[in-house]
Amino acid sequence: MMAMLTLAHMSKRFGSQTILKDISMTVNEGEFVAIVGPSGCGKSTLLRLIAGLDRPTQGEIFIEDKMVNLVEPYERNIGMVFQNYALYPHLTIFENMAFGLMAHGVSKKKISKQVDEIAVLLELQSLLKKRPGALSGGQRQRVALGRAMVRQPRIFLMDEPLSNLDALLRDRMRVELRRIHERIGITTIYVTHDQTEAMTMADRIVVMNNGTMLQMGSPEEIYHTPQTTFVASFFGSPPMNIWRLQVTLSDVVQASSLQNSENRIELPLEMKHLWQGALDQENCLQCGVRPESWRLGGEKKNSHVMTVVAQIERIESLGARKIIYAHWGEMILVAAFPNVPSFARNSEVTLSVPWKDVHWFHGSSGEAIRTEEKIMIRAGGGIS
């Protein structure tokens, strides 16, 4: 596969403020890559750097094999879709889509041929004579996409293109965007703050926070082997339970909650190599459990599972599944079950999770511990 876009050690500073720190990545031809992170994490700035609207303070951008740091945006041959669509309200849809070509003196015949082609593909033919003000949100979204496509770019850059749509339309456009991508196969970089969008649409996901790139990988990788607590808690709904625990060594190794040492679990010695690496200077570690990983029942003696007894506080029924919010000591426990008989509020519940499904993170840095080995364990189907 050919590398379409390569970023090498890219940083961006505005004055004394660092927006992006040492970003490196490669995007292959035809790939759909989502850049995800909370607002202010630098993802939009990253997109602007790729587009050439801003210049990096350090590092290089390659499109195919060419260093494009000093290349003007339009020479980079990219198409861009903005959150507010940036359609010019005083021009018709046709004029909006043709504007870039007209400005370059492309012949009228060629313009209308190119615009019509795209209009057919996106089912915009009936809208060409209207102005953006007369269109619905979804139609505008498609027009913005169409305008980006008219110039037949090598790379699509999309900045939160679905954020201005209502939930229902967003779901539909998600499917449609993905379908269009599969049909025309243009390399796409898609910025969003919505983890669902990223998970459902992207071939690969880049997770960002505070101007740094935390992880890049397929949706499965991101979900099953998050490399930091941030990634772990950003993906999945409801998010992963992440607890910071104090580890004490006596006759058995125990991890307990910080405020109440009565809440404790015994750590399995077979997994020593994992949790030991997670300990920080205060002898703390963080362990994470996906809400879906919990199972009802369990016993303390079983060394293959982690068992806790929690106090149910609230139950949400989402039809197909139930979400339980419970207290384990001062810590909140969230568990999701596919249709389980009723739980009573304030009652105690015993929950367990196989140790192999527990994620280990370093106590203070939050970095995941030895992911490769974990995958191996996972592949091996448990510990012997």
Next chain:
Amino acid sequence: MAKYLIYSIRALVAIGFIAPVYWVLVLATGYHGAAYSLPPVWIPLWHWGPLMYVITHTHWLRYLLNTVFITAATIFLVIITSALAGYALAEIPFMGNSMIFYLILGVMMLPQQALIVPQYVTIYHLHMLNSYTALILPFAANTSGIFLFRQFFKKLPSSYRDIARVEGVRTLTYIRRVALPLARPAVATVTLLTFIASWNQFQWPLIMLTNQKLQPIELALSHYLQTYESNWRVLGSAALLALLPIIIMFIFTQRYIIQAVAGGDSGAKE
């Protein structure tokens, strides 16, 4: 009761202010010698004879057209220069832009009467005396126009410009085809304010012109007044020529003019 008192006071004051303008009409269309009658005449007789005479038999129409041409040209140029400069100040982070900002603001602070002498000398050395250029070019850029456009362009979403850059649309094309058409309210305001200022020019042409053929109607009126003060009907008719266009314009746009002048939203309220 108080309500009606205020209402009548207001009406009286308003009538007082409009009366002198009304009298131009009375004098211009009244009978010969109406100006001298005591008690004064109150009602216009709609004798359009003098006005027709002024239009057909004298140079007044030419003076009026001079004014129209000077005003139109000035408006056209002001919009171009203001839009370009306003765009640069609003959207382009060029080096020294804050210095330029104050330089442009500073023009407003220069007392015009103190500059008139060196300005004349400048025009003289540019060999521009007695030309339309001398009446138009010095007013082809102004601070308030630039700031109005700057303010308006700042309100446009930055993605408009980003898309244009991605599509390789040149800045000038973008300004002409996108920014300027979208800044229609700013164009309207600048047009109105420039219209008023340019139409009412007097001192500048008085100093810069000796060629009667080029003089705007205000200047011609002044010369005429100084020579034939007592020919009230012709004077009134000529004054009417100078007044009518701007008053008609005012009637239709007073709300926006007042809003533009006051700078606030006082014009929008009733």
Next chain:
Amino acid sequence: MISEVSKNNHSKIVRITSAKLLSWKKDGTGRLKSTILGYGLMLPSLLIFSVFYYGPAVFLGYIAFFHWTIFSNTSTFVGWKNFEILFNQPIFWKALWNTIYYLIVLVPTTTLLALGLAMLLREAPRIRGGGLSRALIFLPHVTPVVATSIIWVWIFNPSFGLANVILHIFHLPALNWLESTRWALPSVMIYTLWHSIGLYTVLFLAGLATIPRSVLEAARVDGAKGFFALRKVIWPLISPITFFVVVLCSINTIQTFSQIYTLTGGPHGGAGGPAFSTTTDSLLIYQTAFMYLHFSLAAAMSLVLFTITLVIIIIQKILADRFVFYR
């Protein structure tokens, strides 16, 4: 595999050259490009401003300190000589006095009347026709000065003008208005008041509109009424706009030229009469330069006017810092 290596080499070369480029270009190219573009767009305006405004402003200083005529290219440095000549001419002092007289009568009158008119228009805004009265009061401001001066020449005519008719109605003695040395300048003031007050009224209205209705209502509940409410509640809130009006009015008043020229210029003699009673600084500058062609003298006078304008603005700024209440 081979292609992989060559590709790596290639990108390495690209990277090295790019590093070199970046070392001196970095953000520079973008910055430089936008600077060129920025100045390109500013150019028409900057050219006009520098040729017709800033250039002459600098040139003014030059002319004022040289013996200089427009028709010969010789000029000699004379230092303060022009100012000496100027200060020894009674007409200079007369014009200065007229300017100050004109200023100290007209500025407070205009400000107070404009405030009054604004209050009148603001009261009971639901009465219909408020917008119309405002428009009519503002209208004179957009009319060309000469065209409307003509009618005021007629109004001020001592024998058949409207002004004396009105005085007669109130059983007051008739005046000679523009033809008397005593009343000529006040006549000009009346015209200026009529022509410009709409502008200041509208500015005050905009200022008044920013006062929250609740403040006025609270004052009313506290028993503040009429004049007291104006002084204690409204005044502090509108002092910034008042300051602005006073400054703008002062500058405009100093700049008055057209109406003096037109109203006093009739067949009875040159503008500024009778007997120099309406010769203000701006008129004197005009006459010195363009009727008597003493450009250096006129330039010296302009410099004096420049200074006066500056001093007035500074004084007002100092006063404002003490009395204006900024929210």
